Amino acid sequence: MPVLEQNDTQIWRRRTTGQSLVRWFGWLLGVAVFVYCWQFISESTTWFFVWDAPRIANDIWTRATPPKWDYITQLGRPIWDTLNIATLGTIIALCMAVPVAFLAARNTTPSTLFIRPIALLIIVSTRSINSLIWALLLIAIIGPGVFAGVIAIAIRSIGFCAKLLYEAIEEIDHTQVEAITATGASRWQVMAYGIVPQILPAFAGIAVFRWDINIRESTVLGLVGAGGIGLQLSASLNVLAWPQVSLILIVILVAVLISEWVSAKVRGAII
Amino acid sequence: MSHRELDDMLGKGWRKPAFVKHPLLRWVLILGFFAYLIAAFMTIDVDWGRVYEGLDRGWAFVLAFTSPDFVSRWSDIWSGLLESIIMTVAASVVGILISIPIGLGAARNIAPLPVYMICRGIVAISRALQEIIVAILLVAIFGFGPLAGFLTLSFATIGFLSKLLAEDIEAMDKVQAEAIKASGARWPQWINYGVQPQVMPRLVGLSMYRIDINFRESAILGLVGAGGIGATLNTAFDRYEYDTAAAILILIIGIVMALEYLSGIIRARVQ
Numbered sequence: 001m002p003v004l005e006q007n008d009t010q011i012w013r014r015r016t017t018g019q020s021l022v023r024w025f026g027w028l029l030g031v032a033v034f035v036y037c038w039q040f041i042s043e044s045t046t047w048f049f050v051w052d053a054p055r056i057a058n059d060i061w062t063r064a065t066p067p068k069w070d071y072i073t074q075l076g077r078p079i080w081d082t083l084n085i086a087t088l089g090t091i092i093a094l095c096m097a098v099p100v101a102f103l104a105a106r107n108t109t110p111s112t113l114f115i116r117p118i119a120l121l122i123i124v125s126t127r128s129i130n131s132l133i134w135a136l137l138l139i140a141i142i143g144p145g146v147f148a149g150v151i152a153i154a155i156r157s158i159g160f161c162a163k164l165l166y167e168a169i170e171e172i173d174h175t176q177v178e179a180i181t182a183t184g185a186s187r188w189q190v191m192a193y194g195i196v197p198q199i200l201p202a203f204a205g206i207a208v209f210r211w212d213i214n215i216r217e218s219t220v221l222g223l224v225g226a227g228g229i230g231l232q233l234s235a236s237l238n239v240l241a242w243p244q245v246s247l248i249l250i251v252i253l254v255a256v257l258i259s260e261w262v263s264a265k266v267r268g269a270i271i
Numbered sequence: 272m273s274h275r276e277l278d279d280m281l282g283k284g285w286r287k288p289a290f291v292k293h294p295l296l297r298w299v300l301i302l303g304f305f306a307y308l309i310a311a312f313m314t315i316d317v318d319w320g321r322v323y324e325g326l327d328r329g330w331a332f333v334l335a336f337t338s339p340d341f342v343s344r345w346s347d348i349w350s351g352l353l354e355s356i357i358m359t360v361a362a363s364v365v366g367i368l369i370s371i372p373i374g375l376g377a378a379r380n381i382a383p384l385p386v387y388m389i390c391r392g393i394v395a396i397s398r399a400l401q402e403i404i405v406a407i408l409l410v411a412i413f414g415f416g417p418l419a420g421f422l423t424l425s426f427a428t429i430g431f432l433s434k435l436l437a438e439d440i441e442a443m444d445k446v447q448a449e450a451i452k453a454s455g456a457r458w459p460q461w462i463n464y465g466v467q468p469q470v471m472p473r474l475v476g477l478s479m480y481r482i483d484i485n486f487r488e489s490a491i492l493g494l495v496g497a498g499g500i501g502a503t504l505n506t507a508f509d510r511y512e513y514d515t516a517a518a519i520l521i522l523i524i525g526i527v528m529a530l531e532y533l534s535g536i537i538r539a540r541v542q
Contacts (some may be wrong), residue, residue: 037361049414059480084311128527142325
Protein backbone atom coordinates (compact mmCIF):
# COMPACT_ATOMS: atom_id res chain seq x y z
CA MET A 1 0.00 0.00 0.00
CA PRO A 2 1.41 3.40 -0.96
CA VAL A 3 2.10 5.50 2.14
CA LEU A 4 3.74 8.82 2.73
CA GLU A 5 6.03 9.52 5.71
CA GLN A 6 5.24 12.87 7.26
CA ASN A 7 6.57 13.87 10.69
CA ASP A 8 7.14 10.19 11.45
CA THR A 9 3.47 9.34 10.86
CA GLN A 10 2.40 7.27 7.90
CA ILE A 11 -0.34 8.72 5.78
CA TRP A 12 -2.35 6.51 3.44
CA ARG A 13 -2.36 7.53 -0.18
CA ARG A 14 -4.22 6.16 -3.14
CA ARG A 15 -1.26 5.96 -5.51
CA THR A 16 2.52 5.84 -5.36
CA THR A 17 4.49 8.88 -6.50
CA GLY A 18 5.34 7.17 -9.78
CA GLN A 19 1.73 6.30 -10.48
CA SER A 20 0.49 9.81 -9.83
CA LEU A 21 3.27 11.26 -12.00
CA VAL A 22 2.25 8.99 -14.88
CA ARG A 23 -1.38 10.01 -14.41
CA TRP A 24 -0.46 13.67 -14.26
CA PHE A 25 1.52 13.42 -17.50
CA GLY A 26 -1.35 11.51 -19.08
CA TRP A 27 -3.75 14.33 -18.28
CA LEU A 28 -1.22 16.93 -19.45
CA LEU A 29 -0.81 15.12 -22.74
CA GLY A 30 -4.57 14.85 -23.15
CA VAL A 31 -5.09 18.54 -22.51
CA ALA A 32 -2.26 19.43 -24.88
CA VAL A 33 -3.78 17.31 -27.65
CA PHE A 34 -7.17 18.91 -27.10
CA VAL A 35 -5.70 22.43 -27.14
CA TYR A 36 -3.85 21.63 -30.38
CA CYS A 37 -7.07 20.30 -31.92
CA TRP A 38 -9.01 23.34 -30.83
CA GLN A 39 -6.35 25.64 -32.25
CA PHE A 40 -6.51 23.81 -35.58
CA ILE A 41 -10.29 24.17 -35.72
CA SER A 42 -10.09 27.79 -34.66
CA GLU A 43 -7.52 28.60 -37.35
CA SER A 44 -9.66 27.19 -40.15
CA THR A 45 -12.75 29.03 -38.95
CA THR A 46 -13.82 32.45 -40.12
CA TRP A 47 -14.72 33.87 -36.75
CA PHE A 48 -16.58 36.80 -38.28
CA PHE A 49 -19.22 34.34 -39.51
CA VAL A 50 -19.42 32.77 -36.08
CA TRP A 51 -20.03 36.10 -34.33
CA ASP A 52 -22.61 36.78 -37.00
CA ALA A 53 -24.26 33.39 -36.40
CA PRO A 54 -27.15 34.47 -34.12
CA ARG A 55 -28.34 36.93 -36.75
CA ILE A 56 -28.05 34.30 -39.51
CA ALA A 57 -29.84 31.70 -37.40
CA ASN A 58 -32.60 34.17 -36.68
CA ASP A 59 -32.79 35.04 -40.37
CA ILE A 60 -33.09 31.37 -41.38
CA TRP A 61 -35.70 30.82 -38.69
CA THR A 62 -37.87 33.69 -39.92
CA ARG A 63 -37.56 32.43 -43.49
CA ALA A 64 -38.34 28.82 -42.55
CA THR A 65 -41.47 29.56 -40.51
CA PRO A 66 -44.22 28.85 -41.13
CA PRO A 67 -43.55 25.62 -43.07
CA LYS A 68 -45.16 25.42 -46.50
CA TRP A 69 -47.83 22.88 -45.55
CA ASP A 70 -49.35 22.37 -49.00
CA TYR A 71 -45.97 21.12 -50.27
CA ILE A 72 -46.77 17.87 -48.46
CA THR A 73 -48.81 16.69 -51.45
CA GLN A 74 -45.57 16.35 -53.38
CA LEU A 75 -43.87 14.37 -50.62
CA GLY A 76 -46.01 11.19 -50.80
CA ARG A 77 -43.89 9.46 -53.41
CA PRO A 78 -40.52 10.36 -51.81
CA ILE A 79 -41.72 9.00 -48.45
CA TRP A 80 -42.83 5.77 -50.12
CA ASP A 81 -39.40 5.55 -51.80
CA THR A 82 -37.67 6.14 -48.47
CA LEU A 83 -39.70 3.37 -46.85
CA ASN A 84 -38.85 1.04 -49.74
CA ILE A 85 -35.14 1.83 -49.56
CA ALA A 86 -35.06 1.04 -45.85
CA THR A 87 -37.23 -2.08 -45.99
CA LEU A 88 -35.83 -3.71 -49.14
CA GLY A 89 -32.31 -2.78 -48.06
CA THR A 90 -32.85 -4.47 -44.71
CA ILE A 91 -34.30 -7.60 -46.34
CA ILE A 92 -31.40 -7.94 -48.79
CA ALA A 93 -28.92 -7.28 -46.00
CA LEU A 94 -30.46 -9.97 -43.79
CA CYS A 95 -30.35 -12.51 -46.63
CA MET A 96 -26.62 -11.85 -47.00
CA ALA A 97 -25.86 -11.42 -43.31
CA VAL A 98 -27.16 -14.87 -42.30
CA PRO A 99 -24.56 -16.92 -44.22
CA VAL A 100 -21.80 -14.46 -43.29
CA ALA A 101 -22.76 -14.75 -39.61
CA PHE A 102 -22.72 -18.55 -39.72
CA LEU A 103 -19.31 -18.47 -41.39
CA ALA A 104 -18.00 -16.00 -38.81
CA ALA A 105 -19.30 -17.65 -35.64
CA ARG A 106 -16.61 -19.73 -34.01
CA ASN A 107 -18.88 -22.71 -33.36
CA THR A 108 -20.42 -22.98 -36.83
CA THR A 109 -17.68 -21.86 -39.20
CA PRO A 110 -16.37 -24.59 -41.48
CA SER A 111 -12.78 -23.36 -41.10
CA THR A 112 -11.38 -21.06 -38.42
CA LEU A 113 -8.20 -20.53 -40.35
CA PHE A 114 -9.40 -19.45 -43.79
CA ILE A 115 -13.12 -18.71 -43.90
CA ARG A 116 -13.61 -17.00 -40.54
CA PRO A 117 -11.10 -14.16 -41.22
CA ILE A 118 -12.73 -13.52 -44.61
CA ALA A 119 -16.17 -13.32 -43.02
CA LEU A 120 -14.84 -11.00 -40.31
CA LEU A 121 -13.21 -8.80 -42.96
CA ILE A 122 -16.55 -8.52 -44.78
CA ILE A 123 -18.22 -7.54 -41.50
CA VAL A 124 -15.63 -4.91 -40.57
CA SER A 125 -15.32 -3.32 -43.98
CA THR A 126 -19.06 -3.03 -44.64
CA ARG A 127 -19.68 -1.73 -41.14
CA SER A 128 -17.00 0.93 -40.99
CA ILE A 129 -18.10 2.78 -44.12
CA ASN A 130 -21.19 4.96 -43.84
CA SER A 131 -24.19 4.32 -46.07
CA LEU A 132 -23.79 7.78 -47.62
CA ILE A 133 -20.33 6.79 -48.87
CA TRP A 134 -21.65 3.51 -50.21
CA ALA A 135 -24.38 5.52 -51.93
CA LEU A 136 -21.80 7.88 -53.49
CA LEU A 137 -19.88 4.90 -54.77
CA LEU A 138 -22.95 3.08 -56.11
CA ILE A 139 -24.21 6.21 -57.84
CA ALA A 140 -20.92 6.44 -59.68
CA ILE A 141 -21.28 2.77 -60.64
CA ILE A 142 -24.98 2.11 -61.34
CA GLY A 143 -26.35 5.62 -61.68
CA PRO A 144 -28.54 7.71 -59.38
CA GLY A 145 -31.91 6.51 -58.16
CA VAL A 146 -33.73 4.43 -55.61
CA PHE A 147 -31.94 1.23 -56.61
CA ALA A 148 -28.53 2.67 -55.62
CA GLY A 149 -30.03 3.63 -52.27
CA VAL A 150 -31.39 0.13 -51.67
CA ILE A 151 -28.04 -1.46 -52.42
CA ALA A 152 -26.15 1.13 -50.32
CA ILE A 153 -28.36 0.47 -47.30
CA ALA A 154 -28.09 -3.28 -47.89
CA ILE A 155 -24.28 -3.28 -48.00
CA ARG A 156 -23.99 -1.01 -44.96
CA SER A 157 -26.35 -3.24 -42.95
CA ILE A 158 -24.63 -6.57 -43.74
CA GLY A 159 -21.79 -5.96 -41.31
CA PHE A 160 -24.02 -4.66 -38.54
CA CYS A 161 -26.53 -7.54 -38.74
CA ALA A 162 -23.89 -10.20 -39.24
CA LYS A 163 -21.86 -8.97 -36.25
CA LEU A 164 -24.82 -9.05 -33.86
CA LEU A 165 -26.03 -12.34 -35.31
CA TYR A 166 -22.70 -14.14 -35.04
CA GLU A 167 -22.36 -13.00 -31.45
CA ALA A 168 -25.82 -14.49 -30.80
CA ILE A 169 -24.77 -17.73 -32.50
CA GLU A 170 -21.63 -17.96 -30.36
CA GLU A 171 -23.72 -17.58 -27.21
CA ILE A 172 -26.17 -20.43 -27.90
CA ASP A 173 -26.77 -23.27 -25.49
CA HIS A 174 -24.63 -26.21 -26.55
CA THR A 175 -26.59 -28.95 -24.85
CA GLN A 176 -29.49 -28.45 -27.27
CA VAL A 177 -27.18 -28.79 -30.27
CA GLU A 178 -25.67 -31.93 -28.75
CA ALA A 179 -29.12 -33.40 -28.13
CA ILE A 180 -30.09 -32.92 -31.76
CA THR A 181 -26.75 -34.34 -32.92
CA ALA A 182 -27.26 -37.37 -30.67
CA THR A 183 -30.48 -38.27 -32.51
CA GLY A 184 -28.39 -38.77 -35.64
CA ALA A 185 -29.27 -35.50 -37.34
CA SER A 186 -27.24 -34.35 -40.32
CA ARG A 187 -25.31 -31.06 -40.30
CA TRP A 188 -28.22 -29.17 -41.86
CA GLN A 189 -30.76 -30.73 -39.53
CA VAL A 190 -28.64 -29.68 -36.56
CA MET A 191 -28.67 -26.15 -37.98
CA ALA A 192 -32.43 -26.13 -38.51
CA TYR A 193 -33.49 -27.73 -35.21
CA GLY A 194 -30.59 -27.07 -32.85
CA ILE A 195 -29.26 -23.62 -33.71
CA VAL A 196 -31.90 -21.67 -35.64
CA PRO A 197 -34.67 -21.85 -32.97
CA GLN A 198 -32.22 -20.47 -30.42
CA ILE A 199 -31.21 -17.42 -32.47
CA LEU A 200 -34.60 -16.69 -34.05
CA PRO A 201 -35.69 -14.15 -31.38
CA ALA A 202 -32.30 -12.40 -31.62
CA PHE A 203 -32.61 -12.41 -35.41
CA ALA A 204 -36.05 -10.81 -35.35
CA GLY A 205 -34.84 -8.21 -32.85
CA ILE A 206 -31.79 -7.36 -34.98
CA ALA A 207 -33.93 -7.10 -38.13
CA VAL A 208 -36.35 -4.61 -36.58
CA PHE A 209 -33.57 -2.66 -34.89
CA ARG A 210 -31.65 -2.31 -38.16
CA TRP A 211 -34.84 -1.41 -40.05
CA ASP A 212 -35.33 1.47 -37.62
CA ILE A 213 -31.76 2.71 -38.17
CA ASN A 214 -32.18 2.28 -41.94
CA ILE A 215 -35.29 4.49 -41.98
CA ARG A 216 -33.14 7.23 -40.44
CA GLU A 217 -30.30 6.71 -42.88
CA SER A 218 -32.48 6.44 -45.96
CA THR A 219 -34.06 9.84 -45.27
CA VAL A 220 -30.73 11.51 -46.00
CA LEU A 221 -29.45 9.26 -48.81
CA GLY A 222 -31.09 11.59 -51.33
CA LEU A 223 -28.54 14.29 -50.49
CA VAL A 224 -26.09 12.46 -52.73
CA GLY A 225 -28.79 11.48 -55.25
CA ALA A 226 -29.79 8.00 -54.08
CA GLY A 227 -33.56 8.58 -53.98
CA GLY A 228 -36.01 9.13 -51.16
CA ILE A 229 -37.06 12.26 -49.36
CA GLY A 230 -33.46 13.49 -49.18
CA LEU A 231 -33.69 14.37 -52.89
CA GLN A 232 -36.47 16.87 -52.12
CA LEU A 233 -34.45 18.16 -49.17
CA SER A 234 -31.37 18.79 -51.26
CA ALA A 235 -33.41 20.34 -54.08
CA SER A 236 -35.14 22.69 -51.62
CA LEU A 237 -31.83 23.59 -49.98
CA ASN A 238 -30.26 24.35 -53.33
CA VAL A 239 -32.95 26.90 -54.21
CA LEU A 240 -32.99 28.20 -50.60
CA ALA A 241 -36.69 27.35 -50.25
CA TRP A 242 -36.57 27.37 -46.45
CA PRO A 243 -40.34 26.88 -45.84
CA GLN A 244 -40.10 23.61 -47.82
CA VAL A 245 -36.94 22.62 -45.95
CA SER A 246 -38.64 23.05 -42.60
CA LEU A 247 -41.64 20.98 -43.73
CA ILE A 248 -39.34 18.19 -44.97
CA LEU A 249 -37.41 18.24 -41.68
CA ILE A 250 -40.69 17.90 -39.77
CA VAL A 251 -41.72 14.98 -41.99
CA ILE A 252 -38.33 13.28 -41.46
CA LEU A 253 -38.61 13.79 -37.70
CA VAL A 254 -42.10 12.27 -37.64
CA ALA A 255 -40.94 9.31 -39.78
CA VAL A 256 -38.02 8.68 -37.45
CA LEU A 257 -40.22 8.83 -34.36
CA ILE A 258 -42.79 6.47 -35.90
CA SER A 259 -40.15 3.96 -36.94
CA GLU A 260 -38.58 4.09 -33.48
CA TRP A 261 -41.98 3.51 -31.90
CA VAL A 262 -42.75 0.56 -34.22
CA SER A 263 -39.36 -0.99 -33.58
CA ALA A 264 -39.67 -0.60 -29.81
CA LYS A 265 -43.16 -2.19 -29.88
CA VAL A 266 -42.09 -5.14 -32.02
CA ARG A 267 -38.94 -5.77 -29.99
CA GLY A 268 -40.98 -5.57 -26.81
CA ALA A 269 -43.40 -8.18 -28.20
CA ILE A 270 -40.58 -10.55 -29.21
CA ILE A 271 -38.32 -10.39 -26.17
CA MET B 272 -53.55 -52.02 -39.88
CA SER B 273 -54.26 -49.04 -42.00
CA HIS B 274 -52.31 -45.86 -41.95
CA ARG B 275 -55.19 -44.02 -40.34
CA GLU B 276 -55.38 -46.34 -37.33
CA LEU B 277 -51.63 -46.08 -36.73
CA ASP B 278 -51.97 -42.30 -36.59
CA ASP B 279 -54.79 -42.64 -34.07
CA MET B 280 -52.72 -44.87 -31.87
CA LEU B 281 -49.64 -42.71 -31.93
CA GLY B 282 -51.51 -39.46 -31.49
CA LYS B 283 -50.69 -36.32 -33.40
CA GLY B 284 -47.18 -36.08 -34.78
CA TRP B 285 -44.88 -33.30 -33.55
CA ARG B 286 -44.79 -30.20 -35.67
CA LYS B 287 -42.42 -27.31 -35.44
CA PRO B 288 -44.17 -24.52 -33.51
CA ALA B 289 -44.72 -21.40 -35.58
CA PHE B 290 -42.91 -18.17 -34.73
CA VAL B 291 -46.13 -16.17 -34.49
CA LYS B 292 -48.60 -18.28 -32.53
CA HIS B 293 -51.94 -16.77 -33.56
CA PRO B 294 -52.77 -18.28 -37.01
CA LEU B 295 -54.88 -15.35 -38.25
CA LEU B 296 -52.24 -12.80 -37.27
CA ARG B 297 -49.56 -14.98 -38.86
CA TRP B 298 -51.34 -15.18 -42.21
CA VAL B 299 -52.20 -11.50 -42.20
CA LEU B 300 -48.54 -10.69 -41.54
CA ILE B 301 -47.29 -13.05 -44.26
CA LEU B 302 -49.81 -11.86 -46.87
CA GLY B 303 -49.30 -8.22 -45.96
CA PHE B 304 -45.55 -8.67 -46.27
CA PHE B 305 -45.81 -10.18 -49.76
CA ALA B 306 -48.35 -7.56 -50.85
CA TYR B 307 -45.91 -4.87 -49.70
CA LEU B 308 -42.99 -6.55 -51.48
CA ILE B 309 -44.93 -6.67 -54.75
CA ALA B 310 -45.99 -3.03 -54.38
CA ALA B 311 -42.43 -2.00 -53.59
CA PHE B 312 -40.94 -3.83 -56.56
CA MET B 313 -43.58 -2.37 -58.88
CA THR B 314 -42.70 1.19 -57.93
CA ILE B 315 -38.92 0.95 -58.07
CA ASP B 316 -37.85 1.65 -61.59
CA VAL B 317 -34.44 0.16 -62.19
CA ASP B 318 -32.67 1.02 -65.41
CA TRP B 319 -31.10 -2.40 -65.93
CA GLY B 320 -29.21 -1.22 -69.02
CA ARG B 321 -27.52 1.45 -66.92
CA VAL B 322 -26.78 -1.07 -64.19
CA TYR B 323 -25.26 -3.45 -66.74
CA GLU B 324 -23.08 -0.67 -68.14
CA GLY B 325 -22.01 0.21 -64.61
CA LEU B 326 -20.78 -3.30 -63.85
CA ASP B 327 -17.53 -2.58 -65.68
CA ARG B 328 -16.95 0.47 -63.51
CA GLY B 329 -17.87 -1.54 -60.43
CA TRP B 330 -15.29 -4.12 -61.36
CA ALA B 331 -12.74 -1.35 -61.97
CA PHE B 332 -13.44 -0.12 -58.46
CA VAL B 333 -12.98 -3.59 -56.97
CA LEU B 334 -9.69 -3.87 -58.87
CA ALA B 335 -8.66 -0.46 -57.52
CA PHE B 336 -8.62 -1.98 -54.04
CA THR B 337 -5.77 -4.21 -55.14
CA SER B 338 -3.73 -1.19 -56.28
CA PRO B 339 -4.78 1.76 -54.11
CA ASP B 340 -3.09 5.04 -54.96
CA PHE B 341 -1.92 6.69 -51.77
CA VAL B 342 0.72 8.81 -53.47
CA SER B 343 -0.62 11.13 -56.13
CA ARG B 344 -3.19 12.90 -53.92
CA TRP B 345 -1.39 12.29 -50.66
CA SER B 346 -1.41 15.93 -49.49
CA ASP B 347 -5.20 16.18 -49.97
CA ILE B 348 -5.78 12.84 -48.28
CA TRP B 349 -3.51 13.77 -45.38
CA SER B 350 -5.09 17.17 -44.73
CA GLY B 351 -8.60 15.67 -44.93
CA LEU B 352 -7.70 12.81 -42.64
CA LEU B 353 -6.02 15.12 -40.13
CA GLU B 354 -9.08 17.35 -40.10
CA SER B 355 -11.32 14.32 -39.52
CA ILE B 356 -9.18 13.08 -36.64
CA ILE B 357 -8.99 16.53 -35.05
CA MET B 358 -12.75 16.99 -35.32
CA THR B 359 -13.27 13.55 -33.79
CA VAL B 360 -10.94 14.18 -30.83
CA ALA B 361 -12.20 17.68 -30.04
CA ALA B 362 -15.87 16.75 -30.46
CA SER B 363 -15.50 13.60 -28.36
CA VAL B 364 -13.85 15.50 -25.50
CA VAL B 365 -16.42 18.29 -25.48
CA GLY B 366 -19.34 15.92 -26.09
CA ILE B 367 -18.35 13.60 -23.24
CA LEU B 368 -17.79 16.50 -20.83
CA ILE B 369 -21.21 17.98 -21.60
CA SER B 370 -23.02 14.66 -21.64
CA ILE B 371 -21.99 13.76 -18.06
CA PRO B 372 -24.06 16.49 -16.35
CA ILE B 373 -26.92 15.95 -18.80
CA GLY B 374 -26.75 12.20 -18.17
CA LEU B 375 -26.93 12.85 -14.42
CA GLY B 376 -29.91 15.11 -14.98
CA ALA B 377 -31.67 12.56 -17.18
CA ALA B 378 -31.52 9.81 -14.55
CA ARG B 379 -34.85 9.77 -12.71
CA ASN B 380 -33.42 8.37 -9.46
CA ILE B 381 -31.07 11.28 -8.80
CA ALA B 382 -32.61 14.27 -10.58
CA PRO B 383 -35.75 16.21 -9.62
CA LEU B 384 -38.59 16.11 -12.14
CA PRO B 385 -38.11 19.52 -13.86
CA VAL B 386 -34.38 18.87 -14.45
CA TYR B 387 -35.22 15.37 -15.63
CA MET B 388 -37.73 16.67 -18.18
CA ILE B 389 -35.31 19.28 -19.57
CA CYS B 390 -32.42 16.82 -19.87
CA ARG B 391 -34.60 14.12 -21.45
CA GLY B 392 -35.83 16.75 -23.90
CA ILE B 393 -32.27 17.62 -24.92
CA VAL B 394 -31.47 13.92 -25.35
CA ALA B 395 -34.59 13.32 -27.45
CA ILE B 396 -33.86 16.27 -29.77
CA SER B 397 -30.24 15.27 -30.22
CA ARG B 398 -31.14 11.66 -30.99
CA ALA B 399 -33.97 12.44 -33.39
CA LEU B 400 -31.87 14.64 -35.69
CA GLN B 401 -29.33 12.84 -37.84
CA GLU B 402 -25.78 14.11 -37.92
CA ILE B 403 -25.90 15.07 -41.56
CA ILE B 404 -29.02 17.22 -41.18
CA VAL B 405 -27.56 18.99 -38.16
CA ALA B 406 -24.39 19.52 -40.18
CA ILE B 407 -26.35 21.12 -43.05
CA LEU B 408 -28.02 23.57 -40.67
CA LEU B 409 -24.80 24.36 -38.82
CA VAL B 410 -22.89 24.91 -42.06
CA ALA B 411 -25.60 27.33 -43.10
CA ILE B 412 -25.26 29.15 -39.78
CA PHE B 413 -21.51 29.02 -39.03
CA GLY B 414 -20.08 28.78 -42.53
CA PHE B 415 -17.98 26.02 -44.10
CA GLY B 416 -15.17 24.35 -42.20
CA PRO B 417 -14.41 22.01 -39.33
CA LEU B 418 -16.17 24.14 -36.69
CA ALA B 419 -19.56 23.06 -38.04
CA GLY B 420 -18.44 19.43 -38.06
CA PHE B 421 -17.05 19.73 -34.55
CA LEU B 422 -20.33 21.16 -33.25
CA THR B 423 -22.37 18.52 -35.08
CA LEU B 424 -20.39 15.64 -33.62
CA SER B 425 -20.46 17.15 -30.11
CA PHE B 426 -24.22 17.54 -30.35
CA ALA B 427 -24.69 13.96 -31.55
CA THR B 428 -22.37 12.66 -28.81
CA ILE B 429 -24.48 14.34 -26.14
CA GLY B 430 -27.66 12.53 -27.17
CA PHE B 431 -26.01 9.14 -27.46
CA LEU B 432 -23.89 9.21 -24.31
CA SER B 433 -26.32 10.98 -21.99
CA LYS B 434 -29.08 8.50 -22.74
CA LEU B 435 -26.94 5.43 -22.11
CA LEU B 436 -25.31 7.00 -19.05
CA ALA B 437 -28.72 7.89 -17.60
CA GLU B 438 -29.99 4.35 -18.18
CA ASP B 439 -26.89 3.00 -16.47
CA ILE B 440 -27.36 5.29 -13.46
CA GLU B 441 -31.01 4.29 -13.22
CA ALA B 442 -29.98 0.63 -13.15
CA MET B 443 -27.26 1.11 -10.51
CA ASP B 444 -27.12 -0.57 -7.10
CA LYS B 445 -29.00 1.63 -4.64
CA VAL B 446 -27.42 0.12 -1.52
CA GLN B 447 -23.95 1.52 -2.18
CA ALA B 448 -25.27 4.99 -2.90
CA GLU B 449 -27.38 4.90 0.27
CA ALA B 450 -24.40 3.81 2.37
CA ILE B 451 -22.45 6.86 1.20
CA LYS B 452 -25.44 9.10 1.91
CA ALA B 453 -25.81 7.61 5.39
CA SER B 454 -22.23 8.58 6.19
CA GLY B 455 -23.31 12.21 5.85
CA ALA B 456 -21.93 12.95 2.39
CA ARG B 457 -22.94 16.12 0.58
CA TRP B 458 -24.45 15.89 -2.90
CA PRO B 459 -21.15 16.15 -4.88
CA GLN B 460 -19.52 13.62 -2.53
CA TRP B 461 -22.50 11.34 -2.90
CA ILE B 462 -22.21 11.48 -6.71
CA ASN B 463 -18.43 11.03 -6.63
CA TYR B 464 -18.26 8.13 -4.17
CA GLY B 465 -21.70 6.52 -4.44
CA VAL B 466 -22.60 6.78 -8.11
CA GLN B 467 -19.43 7.42 -10.09
CA PRO B 468 -17.55 4.19 -9.25
CA GLN B 469 -20.57 2.14 -10.34
CA VAL B 470 -20.99 3.72 -13.77
CA MET B 471 -17.39 4.65 -14.61
CA PRO B 472 -16.35 1.40 -16.36
CA ARG B 473 -19.36 1.51 -18.62
CA LEU B 474 -18.90 5.22 -19.25
CA VAL B 475 -15.32 4.61 -20.39
CA GLY B 476 -16.46 1.79 -22.66
CA LEU B 477 -19.28 3.85 -24.16
CA SER B 478 -16.97 6.83 -24.67
CA MET B 479 -14.52 4.69 -26.60
CA TYR B 480 -17.38 3.35 -28.70
CA ARG B 481 -18.59 6.89 -29.35
CA ILE B 482 -15.11 8.03 -30.45
CA ASP B 483 -15.25 5.19 -32.95
CA ILE B 484 -18.68 6.32 -34.21
CA ASN B 485 -17.56 9.97 -34.32
CA PHE B 486 -14.66 9.10 -36.58
CA ARG B 487 -16.92 7.16 -38.93
CA GLU B 488 -19.41 10.04 -39.01
CA SER B 489 -16.67 12.63 -39.53
CA ALA B 490 -15.89 10.86 -42.78
CA ILE B 491 -19.24 11.92 -44.27
CA LEU B 492 -19.61 15.41 -42.87
CA GLY B 493 -17.35 16.69 -45.63
CA LEU B 494 -20.10 15.91 -48.14
CA VAL B 495 -22.06 18.92 -46.90
CA GLY B 496 -19.03 21.13 -46.32
CA ALA B 497 -18.48 20.51 -42.62
CA GLY B 498 -14.82 19.55 -42.97
CA GLY B 499 -13.02 16.23 -42.91
CA ILE B 500 -12.05 13.49 -45.34
CA GLY B 501 -15.53 13.34 -46.92
CA ALA B 502 -14.87 16.24 -49.25
CA THR B 503 -11.71 14.59 -50.59
CA LEU B 504 -13.55 11.30 -51.02
CA ASN B 505 -16.42 12.98 -52.83
CA THR B 506 -14.01 14.69 -55.23
CA ALA B 507 -12.26 11.38 -55.88
CA PHE B 508 -15.57 9.73 -56.78
CA ASP B 509 -16.63 12.66 -58.95
CA ARG B 510 -13.39 12.45 -60.92
CA TYR B 511 -13.68 8.65 -61.19
CA GLU B 512 -10.30 8.33 -59.48
CA TYR B 513 -11.15 4.97 -58.00
CA ASP B 514 -7.63 4.17 -56.88
CA THR B 515 -7.49 7.31 -54.72
CA ALA B 516 -10.99 6.60 -53.39
CA ALA B 517 -9.94 3.04 -52.59
CA ALA B 518 -6.90 4.37 -50.73
CA ILE B 519 -9.10 6.68 -48.62
CA LEU B 520 -11.57 3.89 -47.87
CA ILE B 521 -8.74 1.55 -46.86
CA LEU B 522 -7.41 4.26 -44.51
CA ILE B 523 -10.86 4.76 -42.96
CA ILE B 524 -11.36 1.01 -42.50
CA GLY B 525 -7.87 0.69 -41.03
CA ILE B 526 -8.39 3.51 -38.52
CA VAL B 527 -11.81 2.17 -37.51
CA MET B 528 -10.32 -1.29 -37.00
CA ALA B 529 -7.46 0.15 -34.93
CA LEU B 530 -9.92 2.16 -32.82
CA GLU B 531 -12.09 -0.90 -32.29
CA TYR B 532 -9.09 -2.95 -31.24
CA LEU B 533 -7.95 -0.20 -28.87
CA SER B 534 -11.39 0.21 -27.34
CA GLY B 535 -11.57 -3.57 -26.86
CA ILE B 536 -8.31 -3.47 -24.86
CA ILE B 537 -9.40 -0.46 -22.80
CA ARG B 538 -12.84 -1.92 -22.07
CA ALA B 539 -11.29 -5.21 -21.00
CA ARG B 540 -8.94 -3.32 -18.65
CA VAL B 541 -11.53 -1.09 -16.93
CA GLN B 542 -14.04 -3.87 -16.33
